[in-house]
Amino acid sequence: MKVFAIIMLTLAGAVVQKQDTRLENIHGKTVLVFTPHPDDDVFGAGGTIALLNRNLNKIYIVIYTNDDKGSYDPKMTSQELARIRKAEEEVSEGLLGTPKENIIWMGYDDGMLEYAPQPKLVEEATAIIRRIRPDVLLSVDPGEWYERWHKTDHRMAAFNTIDAVRAAEFWLYFPNQRLQQGLQPYRVPETYFFYPSPQEANYYVNIDAVAELKFDAAARQVSQFEPAVSQYRSDWEPADLAKAKADMRRQQPRKDGHYVEAFRYATSFVQY
Numbered sequence: 001m002k003v004f005a006i007i008m009l010t011l012a013g014a015v016v017q018k019q020d021t022r023l024e025n026i027h028g029k030t031v032l033v034f035t036p037h038p039d040d041d042v043f044g045a046g047g048t049i050a051l052l053n054r055n056l057n058k059i060y061i062v063i064y065t066n067d068d069k070g071s072y073d074p075k076m077t078s079q080e081l082a083r084i085r086k087a088e089e090e091v092s093e094g095l096l097g098t099p100k101e102n103i104i105w106m107g108y109d110d111g112m113l114e115y116a117p118q119p120k121l122v123e124e125a126t127a128i129i130r131r132i133r134p135d136v137l138l139s140v141d142p143g144e145w146y147e148r149w150h151k152t153d154h155r156m157a158a159f160n161t162i163d164a165v166r167a168a169e170f171w172l173y174f175p176n177q178r179l180q181q182g183l184q185p186y187r188v189p190e191t192y193f194f195y196p197s198p199q200e201a202n203y204y205v206n207i208d209a210v211a212e213l214k215f216d217a218a219a220r221q222v223s224q225f226e227p228a229v230s231q232y233r234s235d236w237e238p239a240d241l242a243k244a245k246a247d248m249r250r251q252q253p254r255k256d257g258h259y260v261e262a263f264r265y266a267t268s269f270v271q272y
């Protein structure tokens with residue numbers, strides 16, 4: 001298990017470690033992904049998730065909200081949209097190799113995560129971390145300016161997950177989890193945050209080998225693209241699909257001529 005390595009330096013309470021094995025090369029590990037909505041995992045880290053699944057890692061996806069508001073269709077209901085989004089996400093993650101049994105739905109309403117009872121929210125995320133006990137945790141960052149200021153669920157999911165990472169390692173947070181549920185404290189060794197601001201991105205995964213698979217998977221979230229946002233339909237016109245995929249290819253970040261996914265990498269923060 002000694003894949004991740006030695007302490008390099010200590011700065012302002014943060015212990016920074018250097019990796020022996022790059023994220024995309026780890027094998028047979030447990031990876032836990034927290035995402036605000038059922039698509040940010042695919043848009044932000046879908047290529048990396050596909051590579052991790054190919055390497056026989058066990059991946060769990062935790063989705064904070066059911067994404068039940070983002071439709072302009074006057075005939076849509078929240079219940080129907082939640083059902084559609086769940087089905088789309090299961091297909092999308094399935095293409096990346098994640099079985100639907102490994103998708104954990106926390107079930108909060110879209111856009112309302114900041115108004116959820118925060119102690120309950122962090123307690124729930126803490127229990128998931130203590131139960132899954134991941135070797136690597138991926139989560140959303142508050143992101144760059146648009147995301148940071150206009151996407152409330154992204155802010156809340158980012159802050160809540162890191163608070164839960166801290167709580168998980170100290171058993172005195174939510175001690176009932178140990179005393180009544182048998183969940184032992186757990187220290188997450190590695191964390192990567194997708195949707196980082198460009199200034200804070202410090203880790204890039206080459207996804208050339210799975211880029212088209214990622215775009216296919218993202219396109220399965222049909223309801224999140226026009227024309228289905230304005231008037232729901234469950235499938236694509238071929239021309240619309242071709243345009244959406246062309247947009248994805250154009251927008252996918254590149255580094256040195258390769259498709260990449262960017263992360264902010266951090267590890268082993270001492271968070272007393």
Ligand SMILES: [Zn+2]
Pocket residue numbers: 036037040154
């Ligand atoms: Zn989102």
